Amino acid sequence: MPVEFMLEHEDRHTGARAGVLKTDHGDVPTPAFMPVGTQGAVKAMIPPLVEESGAAMILSNTYHLTLRPGPEDVRALGGLHRFMGWEGPILTDSGGFQVFSLASLSTVGDDGVRFQSHIDGSELFLGPERAVEIQEMLGSDVMMVLDECVPYPCERDRAERAMERTIDWAGRSLDARTADRGLFGIVQGSTYPELRRKCAETLAQMPFDGYAIGGVSVGEGPLLMDEVVAHTAPRLPRDKPRYLMGVGPPGDMLRAIGRGVDQFDCVMPTRNARGACAFTWQGKVRLRNARHARSVRPIDDGCQCRACRTVSRGTLRHLFQAGEMAAAIWVTLHNLTFYQDLMRCARQAILEDNFQEFKADTLGRMGE
């Protein structure tokens, strides 16, 4: 098996699960949050700091790396792990989401998508086979199938066609795989329960190493997202990891864990950090706020990350005001550590059959 999932424990009172995703580059305890390294780097970080945050696995983007520097260059530079300087597991997104959200003039057909690079306007083509080929060139531990992503809201007919095409491409992706790498299918179907069900049940029959729920966090809001997840997750194979793509805020993640989701990725901890917004167990802290000017408190009193052990809110406010990169580095390190701590605590609660209470307590404290 290219990657293997060991289901360790199911919470007695919710759908939450604790497990381990085993890969050639190391084990990933789940629930797991994967920091996003879009262009081959987690923003405002270097890999040793990402590791220090406690992250076991990171995500990178096929779309961005295909445009620049190109998969041939990544391969020539030793493959994605050496290229990024990250020795742990890496999951790569297929590029589907980015083609539909970032590229201009994308035209989708049964064979794939034609689109123009958002960097230089060059014309490119991405089909399910090519997406797998590129990801094999990159050398990712877990590859994602190319899927057709629809915006929200989306008419039922369009959502159904995209879902059917996603299923078709899923099968072609499995056929295209030549390397001993993990491959995850992606459930689409917008917010239509019957489309989600059909997609989940069809993909569940295919020999994927894991299953993602895609097409969420596109504007439907936390309640509809929770409905989609609650409806979809239980229809995916119990012995395979479940990955909710592009999510998200701590509250959304905790709710999804309760529905049986095992993996997440999101730019929120890194992007918010650069915008001077820190995550804490007491909710968000806006570090540019003038009330922090003389605060000797760390970002989060209970946090053991190096940012919290080294600099005060007052210093961080100053560094943001002064435009110093150190501000982004420190708060990114903190936010990523917070996300990892959240996952670790959730996992512990699951192992103790206490996830429901942990979730309620945590959401209450955070004001989510």
Add this chain to the structure above:
Amino acid sequence: MPVEFMLEHEDRHTGARAGVLKTDHGDVPTPAFMPVGTQGAVKAMIPPLVEESGAAMILSNTYHLTLRPGPEDVRALGGLHRFMGWEGPILTDSGGFQVFSLASLSTVGDDGVRFQSHIDGSELFLGPERAVEIQEMLGSDVMMVLDECVPYPCERDRAERAMERTIDWAGRSLDARTADRGLFGIVQGSTYPELRRKCAETLAQMPFDGYAIGGVSVGEGPLLMDEVVAHTAPRLPRDKPRYLMGVGPPGDMLRAIGRGVDQFDCVMPTRNARGACAFTWQGKVRLRNARHARSVRPIDDGCQCRACRTVSRGTLRHLFQAGEMAAAIWVTLHNLTFYQDLMRCARQAILEDNFQEFKADTLGRMGE
């Protein structure tokens, strides 16, 4: 003694010296290079990475910290060491150089300088007593006197008046000191040998803990700078550290060490890093150059820094092209490490009475 200098060895064939500057926050082996943390942070770094580079002492700027966040805020946040998250020794520039170069509408009189903040245009005053008072509030290990800096070229009369005023302010700075902190005098006098001599010999009679050569690296070029340094350094007390301010390129530093200089600071390793220019023992490497696109070589084959152990030139080129902060972080870490390695090797050569050969070899290899 607030700070103490132990002269360990003088090279047999040149003016080069090896010593140790002892402070309350730790020892600094000399020759020493101090990375610049202008606004309370070394750019693109956090203090643990600065420490990893091997730096023992850093420099911060009174001018910038006075404007933002203000010395009262720095004191309220625990003083400069806690504020920056740096537990090692810190030298603070007095603000003289910045007032004359960055501030607008500066008017100098015998009492000090009136100027407008380059940030918000507010009117401020800095005199020798106030400069010491602010630096004591910051809590620096080594304070610098306020000096009057002149541009290059500068008429003799103006240079002489500024030099005389610098001497006057030097005495007032010593009188103003109330805390058990180091205080260095600064030799001015532009490129006029007799002015430099008079300033050096006058200051040498005053009980400073160290002596800086200021007013260099302002456009006079490496040859004139070397003349000024060769003429000035030997006139400073043998048992006190000598600090060449704002220098510099590796070649200028090695030449100055040969003239008996012990300390340096410069934005070059950090600024060049952000501009994709790396220092190596074989000279500068421009990392945006297309020829590095598929290079698996580290920045410098002989370097043991974490950047060189982790990422290739190809990856760094990509990260610069993609605008990722990781590029600046990695290359800053490397450049600072290179500067420290250069100082360490110079020190070793001095201890072995081999500095002349080391300097010639190194400059030759670097093409300087």
